[in-house]
Every structure is written in structure tokens, then in C-alpha cells.
Amino acid sequence: MNRIMKIWLAGLMLTIAACGKKDSPVVTPPVVTPPTPTDNFPGPTYADNYTFMASWESRANWNLANVHDPSVEKCGDYYYMYQTDASYGNAHAGKGHFFYRRSKDLVTWEFGGPVMLAAPAWVKDSLNNKRARMNPALPPIANPNFGYWAPYIKKIGTKYRLYYSIVCTDPIVGTSTDLSWTERAFIGMAETDDLATNTWVDKGMVVCSEPDGIRTYNRTGANDWSGYFKFNAIDPSVAVTPTGEHWLIYGSWHTGIAAVKLNNSTGKPDKLENINDYGIRIAGRGNINTNRWQALEGAEIVYNAATGYYYLFFAYDELSVAYNTRVCRSRNIAGPYEGIDGANVTNGAECFPILTHPYKFNGHPGWVGISHCSIFQNPDSKEWFYASQGRLPPNVPGINASNAVMMGHVRQIKWTSDGWPVVMPQRYAAVPDSVLKASDFIGTWEVIPMTYQYQTMQVAGTCSFFANNTVSGAIIGTWSYDAGSKTLTINGQPYLVAEAWDWEAAKRKRTLTFAGFSTPKTTLWGKKI
Numbered sequence: 001m002n003r004i005m006k007i008w009l010a011g012l013m014l015t016i017a018a019c020g021k022k023d024s025p026v027v028t029p030p031v032v033t034p035p036t037p038t039d040n041f042p043g044p045t046y047a048d049n050y051t052f053m054a055s056w057e058s059r060a061n062w063n064l065a066n067v068h069d070p071s072v073e074k075c076g077d078y079y080y081m082y083q084t085d086a087s088y089g090n091a092h093a094g095k096g097h098f099f100y101r102r103s104k105d106l107v108t109w110e111f112g113g114p115v116m117l118a119a120p121a122w123v124k125d126s127l128n129n130k131r132a133r134m135n136p137a138l139p140p141i142a143n144p145n146f147g148y149w150a151p152y153i154k155k156i157g158t159k160y161r162l163y164y165s166i167v168c169t170d171p172i173v174g175t176s177t178d179l180s181w182t183e184r185a186f187i188g189m190a191e192t193d194d195l196a197t198n199t200w201v202d203k204g205m206v207v208c209s210e211p212d213g214i215r216t217y218n219r220t221g222a223n224d225w226s227g228y229f230k231f232n233a234i235d236p237s238v239a240v241t242p243t244g245e246h247w248l249i250y251g252s253w254h255t256g257i258a259a260v261k262l263n264n265s266t267g268k269p270d271k272l273e274n275i276n277d278y279g280i281r282i283a284g285r286g287n288i289n290t291n292r293w294q295a296l297e298g299a300e301i302v303y304n305a306a307t308g309y310y311y312l313f314f315a316y317d318e319l320s321v322a323y324n325t326r327v328c329r330s331r332n333i334a335g336p337y338e339g340i341d342g343a344n345v346t347n348g349a350e351c352f353p354i355l356t357h358p359y360k361f362n363g364h365p366g367w368v369g370i371s372h373c374s375i376f377q378n379p380d381s382k383e384w385f386y387a388s389q390g391r392l393p394p395n396v397p398g399i400n401a402s403n404a405v406m407m408g409h410v411r412q413i414k415w416t417s418d419g420w421p422v423v424m425p426q427r428y429a430a431v432p433d434s435v436l437k438a439s440d441f442i443g444t445w446e447v448i449p450m451t452y453q454y455q456t457m458q459v460a461g462t463c464s465f466f467a468n469n470t471v472s473g474a475i476i477g478t479w480s481y482d483a484g485s486k487t488l489t490i491n492g493q494p495y496l497v498a499e500a501w502d503w504e505a506a507k508r509k510r511t512l513t514f515a516g517f518s519t520p521k522t523t524l525w526g527k528k529i
Helices: 003-008 014-019 056-061 121-132
Strands: 071-075 078-082 097-103 110-116 146-156 159-168 185-192 201-208 237-240 246-250 257-262 280-283 296-304 309-316 324-330 354-356 374-377 384-391 406-415 421-423 443-449 461-465 470-473 477-482 487-490 493-502 509-519 522-528
Touching: 056 110, 071 146, 071 374, 071 384, 078 146, 097 146, 121 159, 121 185, 121 201, 146 237, 159 237, 201 246, 237 296, 246 296, 257 296, 280 309, 296 374, 354 384, 354 421, 354 522, 406 493, 421 509, 470 477, 487 509, 493 522
Parallel strands: none
Antiparallel strands: 071 078, 078 097, 097 110, 146 159, 159 185, 185 201, 237 246, 246 257, 257 280, 296 309, 309 324, 324 354, 374 384, 384 406, 406 421, 443 461, 443 522, 461 470, 477 487, 487 493, 493 509, 509 522
16 A cells, blocks of 8 residues: 555554555564363354464465454355455455455354456546546546455345445645645445355446535645545445435545435436535534544444434544444434434534443453444344454564454444443354353453543453442442343443353453443443453
8 A cells, every 4th residue: 555545544544554565574473372262162262363374375264364344244154244455464465356254153254355356447437537527637547556445245135235445546636745635536336146156247336536626636734634525435335224215325534424315226326416416414523514534434324123213333533543433323314313412423523322442351462443343133133243353452562563463353232221232342252142140240350441542442440249249349339130131230220241252361261241331421341250
């Protein structure tokens, strides 16, 4: 990846770019034997530090290694996961774009390969057609540089549609050292009848980044991040309403998150004749009338029939460390969307609750950059899941460019009684359920509040649950457990419980976890140790 891309995203891709530099060779650390599972449950044993098998030749062993911006859909017996072009040391370079893998159980994944080997011809044609019609007209770019980001997979009727982002990273005018915005981004779409075939029919452009005339393509200085395009045409997702309407959700930083209605048959807008045809803003951050550089992206809307709400999930902040996941909801797909505190996120209010945040349980370096999620359901059990990447923090001893280690995370989502999702603390491992009783909760726990701190990991504190239903340590007060609803109550606040796999333990093992809201804005995670 080149310097223009780094400028265009205000440093969001610094770590990925650093991994690909020829003067930064990957130093292979000693092979670390992963923890051994106990309690007779054969849980996952693959190591979080996968640098010893990060090469392309080892891709058959990657499992969830080298995952970024995943999108998940089920086809037949398998879940398929598609992703942004990213890997440790750029091991994927020259091997194609929009790689996928598949799994029957959401735990063990097999690597598939690329969806496409090169950008479809329409991308360059559309780019230069747009340049020729600018005022003044600009010459064509003979050999554009492209980035391939954030595919989204969705079953529509009998077809599977893959919406994808291809970004031209060349400057609009001049060179990479000139103060010019980089060229536009494009969202395209391809279809297949069966994901197992990996045979796609490309359907061309859906939308692109389009200027609205408020800013010029020349920046006023290195700190000018005002944004030339109205909506940044990356990070697509699609929502289908109960009445059958299809909506494209997209956008990253430039003026917020957009929603545009699609033609169900084509999967595209009916027209793109003026800037209003590119959609309406459904979420912003800060003063949406003056701030065109808003740190939110990776949006997806899901409809939960059990609550009657549309839920808008998206990422806040830069992706290397600070990435965190927020959610808001609305009765209408076009908004307005409100946070758990009732604030209007469509009008720029800070969005709460925080569902994921950089964090660290004891015995592990911790995870940062946890967002740009995929929200999906098991079509049989109707269980909800959250998938994203997690990055190791910078400067982990013994791991070169540790922040470029990107492991796919799949987690359960549970829903509170008042209709808000919580993401569970431990990655999904298909731990079988058992009959829990109150005495199972007695012991030592680690707890982490998802309190917002920019580029700062929240570190676990320790507390003890006692047989007399008191708790002391990082939490002080009382607790109780209701087996019927699998609800743990601490100091009057309800928390949802899941049996889980302790990924951080010296010997991985079964454990108990909980998640819920300690305050209306703060998610609290707990793990028994």
C-alpha cells in the first residue's frame, strides 16, 4: 500500500502498510505451543500469535489468522467469510483479491482463495469517465493504483450478492506529495448461485464517491481533512426490511454513514443523476453541518423481528488500536437512529452503548482494533453472532510488527430484556451448554468495563463472588443468579451469561462469562478464572 492511501485515510492503514515495506522484513519468533484444553472439551488450540505460519505457503493452516473486515453468510452446510485484502507481511500480495474461508461450526475455518484476480475493467473506465467530465476536465489515469476493501456478502432470494469496495489511491491531480485529495472509491457487486463454486458474475458499479461541490479537490494544508467527496463509497452492507425493501448502507469518515434504496432486482439504485441520488445520511459524529471528517465507518444494519427495531452497528476511530464498536437503533430503516441514552445519532450525537473496546484479560497481550463487524444469525438456531478482526497491541515483546497480527474473532450476541445487543467477552468456541446453578458462580472473576478511552486498552480487574451472595474487589456489592433466564444480577443490574472457552488461560478451559450494562452507556464484561 502506498503513501496516498495512508493520507487518504488519515493514518488508518499505517500498520498494514508498514507490514508490506521491503525494508521491514518479518522476523519469525520462536514457535509458541498453544495452550492445551482441559475438562475433556476439545476446544480450539490454535495460537493467537500466528507469525510462525503467516506465509502464503502456510495458508491451509491459517484458520482465522489474517482476517480483516470480515463478512459472513451461510450457504449449504458452511458459513463463508469474505474479507479486505490484508495479511501479516502482505503474504497475500499478488494472489488475488477479496479472499474467503469457510467453516461448518464457526470455530475451525479452511482458507479458500480470492474472489477476483484483478479489478473489473469497469472500475478504470468509470474512473476516467468521471475525470473527463469534471470541470475542468482531467486527463485519464493510465495505470490506476487500487486498494480492495470491505466486501459484504448477502443472500438475496436464490442469489448471493457480494458488494465490494475498490479504491483508486492515486491523487486527483499532481503527485503524492501535492496537497490533493486522492481519487474516488467505487462499490461494485457480483452475484453467484452457490458460494461453494466461487464463480461470480460481475454486475458493475453500484455507487461511487461523488463530490457535492462544497469542497475542492485541493487541500489547504497537511491538516486539512475536510473531505472532497460527500460520502466515501467504501464499507458496503445491505439491509432488507420486513416489507421487502433493499437498502445499501455505506460510508467512511467523509460526512458520515449513508443509506440509499436499491432496486431489488438489480441490487443497485434506480438512478445516479445528482448528488441526492447517492443516499441520505443516517449517522454522523459531532457537528454534521461543518465536520466532513467524521471518525466512523464499517456500518451494518440488521432488523431484529423480536424487538421491531433496526440496529445500526458501526466502528469508531482509527483501526490500528482505537477501533471500537457502537450500536444505535430506530423503528425506521432511514432513521433517526438513537443510542441507549436516547441521543440522536443521526444528528451527530455520540453513540452509546460501546459493545467492544480495546481490552486485556490477564495472561494475554490483549486485543485492539476490534471493530468493522459482521452481524449474522444461525439460520436454524436463530442465534446471533458478531465477527470482526482483533489486532495484537503494538510492541508485544518477541513479535515483529505485532499490531499487524490480525486474528478473526467470532463472538455470540445476546439481547437484553429491553432490546439491546451485548457482545460476549470470549471468542466463540461452540462450548456445549450445561445446567448452571448459583454455586457455579462462586469464585474469582476478571471484569472489564468498556469505558471509552482513545487508543487505550481497558485492563481486567479481579473480584470474588462469595456463597453469601456478596462480591468484593473490583466490584463491591451483592449478586444473584436466575437459572431460568440465565441472568446474573450484580448490584441490581442484569447480565447475560454464556458458557465459554477461556482463550487466555495457561491451559485453555471451559469457563463462565457475562455481559451487560453496568450503566446505560457502559458494557461490563466478566470471565470466571
